[in-house]
Amino acid sequence: MKRKPKYRFLLFLFFFFLLIHTLELHSQVRSKHGMVVSANRLASDVGIEIMKKGGNAIDAAVAVGFALAVVFPEAGNIGGGGYMIVRKADGTCAALDFREKAPRSALSDIFLDSAGNVTDRITRGCMSAGVPGTVAGLIQALDDYGTMKLKDVIEPAIILAKNGFEIDERLRSKLIEYENDLRPFPSTVKLFFKNDSLYQEGDTLKQSDLAATLIRIQSTGIDGFYKGETARLITDEMRRGGGLITEDDLAEYKPIIRKPLIGTYRGYDIITMPPSSSGGLCLIEIMNIIEKFNLDSLGYHTSQSVHIISEAMKCAYADRAEYMGDPDYVAIPVDRLISKEYASLYSAKIDPYYSTPSESIKARVVREHPNTTHYSVVDSSGNCVAVTYTLNDLFGSQVVVDGAGFFLNNEMDDFSSKPGVANSYGLTGGYANSIEPGKRPLSSMAPTIILKDGKPILILGARGGSRIITGVLQVILNVLDYRMDIENAVNAPRFHHQWIPDELIYEKDCFNSDVVLNLQERGYHTKEVISKIGALEIIYFDSDSGWIYGVPDFREGGVAVGY
């Protein structure tokens, strides 16, 4: 009898942790009006508040982009770049490319030492930074598709930077993981360390330098970042750290409005990102190949369906390496790559049983890696926005611009620094993606909107480097072919093949052991990984009930907020 209270306490703990676990896995939210799904609750809240004040999805997306730069400093950014797909309620669509650019002085061999080896200056420090595109991109989106003033959509980010926010367990653990990498950079230490120790969970992180930068952007728009004081702070940092970005590089930066890439899949329309990202192109190419097979009848995660999907993945990644780069510098046969006829050439060659060794798939090279963030937004009128933007690695180049308070990207590592040499993501690259002055490095980001009968059913995108494409793909297949409910579709374990290395990687519990054995028998080099295969932030429209579902991927711990 005496021990009863202890048992009760243990029982309480058991149910408490069960509840936490359940909440973590079931963080989907539904609403009838608007929805924001992003990696961070404060940022999602900012987007919803903007819509409640009368802003549309684009106003909200711009506000979320600036807010993430404050509250999600490891990937949210103003020192990086990205892509946005907009589909307005009237059906018009646009693809905004605000990818970073190589500085003018960046030549193809700039990261090679005297022995011809690639140095780590391509991943760390000032030299790894491309000319940032985020601020110009967000402002362009607002000007072209928004309804509110910059002053108002940037204000919540300024308040968050000035007043600070509580460091959560997630940011604290990332800081611990990266402590040794961040320490060599005094301006970064100033931001995240107090008396030579990292901030603790629960501490308030105030970012007065970042607030001042945001205020400059608020008062003078693009010039507040690309000219004047902020430009001076960036170029001072470049001088101290041996970087390449000059005032001219900054003043010249322009985002590009492109025509979205449109594909079809079993009666659905896919609206996605064209190059300079490879994301949309690969996604459509893979889906075109898979469309030739009846996935549903092949079964879910059977060795045969995994074989077909993996073969399709390999073909697209081989083409990525061979053909894809910045379209301003290389001619990419886009129409051919996304044609159904081209997919037939590949599908006809897929062996019904055996894996095709990567070296026998005609192509050459590829590249990429992990941190980035995706967010999805819809408003009550049905305007949809999918944004993926990045610093490339977690904390980008790890350099904070002193006095300006933001991280610079290390996107130069998305270029192919030397043919055949793998970058930090284990991928290699070729001529199409070689470094040239002013060129955009090839990306895998794939912000995407899927329509059925002209109405949106999914807004999605992912982080995860080269795994973005295959992560986005599998969630789409789970919904369209396997008719899973959206939460299961997102949380189901995923696999990935990127042609080189010739390796089929998969998340824990993805396959039964007999499926793994069967895949090995077919010639696949299989490997279970603890890292994640993409992390998505999705909006799903249930046309029967009229509910809009916001689903953050449990892999990321993001937050959906609806109203």
Ligand code: DON
């Ligand atoms: O543009 C790209 O494809 C990469 N820089 C993205 C990196 C990324 O997704 C890292 N996130 N986990």
